[in-house]
Amino acid sequence: MPLEPELQRGGPGGAAHHSPRPLSQTDPFIRVENVSKSFGTFQAVKDVSLTIEKGEIFALLGGSGCGKTTLLRMLAGFEDPSAGRIFIDGQDMTGVPPWARPVHMMFQSYALFPHMTVERNVGYGLQHEAMTAAERRDRVREMLELVQLAPYAGRKPHQISGGQRQRVALARALARAPKLLLLDEPLAALDKKLREQTQFELMNIQDKTGVTFIVVTHDQDEAMTLSNRIAVMDKGQVRQVGTPTDVYEYPASRFVAGFIGAITFFEGVVESLGDTARIAVPDFAGPQATGTVQARPTAGLKPGQKVTLAIRPEKFSISRHRPEGPNVLAGVVRDLGYFGKDSLYRVALPSGGLVSVHAVNARRAGEAERVADWEDAVWLSFDPSAAILLGE
Incomplete structure (x- = not known):
């Protein structure tokens, strides 16, 4: 039975993510200082600096x-930085091999042993730990109960679902009690519905264990649902770090605004x-x-300055009748898409x-007339606070 979603709240763009656990005010648990990585002439990571608190996703x-x-591979120790340093729990990781780090990496493929039962897969990493056989059994049982797979202990990986295999891999990763768990595209192999369900399971398990998770993903909805904070990367650099609300509602650049969610850009000039x-x-x-558009001013704006005005699709109101207030536009519906819970109009x-x-x-549908149809004349409006002004 899947875990019930806990500690969730409405997130930007309709996403839901859990309320961050209180983080310490002491030194960060992970510190990445000016890290770069080159492969020949190609620079994969360029002068990245990050801090991550204990207990974060x-x-x-x-x-x-x-x-x-x-x-992620440099944090795990599978690659050495070409420049810069990485600290985990106050320890400089320079020269520290993967097996000596307080880290476990969970790969996208899950890498389960097909000939072993679920129970043996979970306990595999404990074979060389300083534990008695009874302690190992107790630890495996504890992990299986944590991920709600105790009834499946005797099954082989091919006898359980994709979501259950994902939880077996997670239980195996957590069995050795790492301080840091690295997850590389952990949900990419799951279908959409199972992926959404498993996101909440991951959040609940992380909350119960307190282990710091770092998740690599290309899926913006997944990042916004799972994480306390997000680092948006492009061409080897970090473009912005912030909470899901920060990066969605207050993007630092045109790249971040365009990468996170849908948005429309317009060029403008500051009049006053x-x-x-x-x-x-x-x-x-x-x-x-x-x-002329009214928008909430941002720091550093000057009259005559060229800016990009960006507006998210859900920030517009659409009507057949002209509304009151600022920022009212006339238009004609050219395209219409029905998605069940909402409709997309291209005006x-x-x-x-x-x-x-x-x-x-x-x-x-059928209980009320659609807001508008193809080729209908409509009015659009938006609040000044909904407009994002970008200087780059």
């Missing part, structure tokens, strides 16, 4: 080739600054719009620009 998020797995910033946006100009502005809008389907 920390995600390394990025596309293929961004350096996240290379960084006050309680709100007034931004001239040519794409918003038209017969029924001034082309053409008089300038020719396209805006993506998500509207929640709060009522069952």
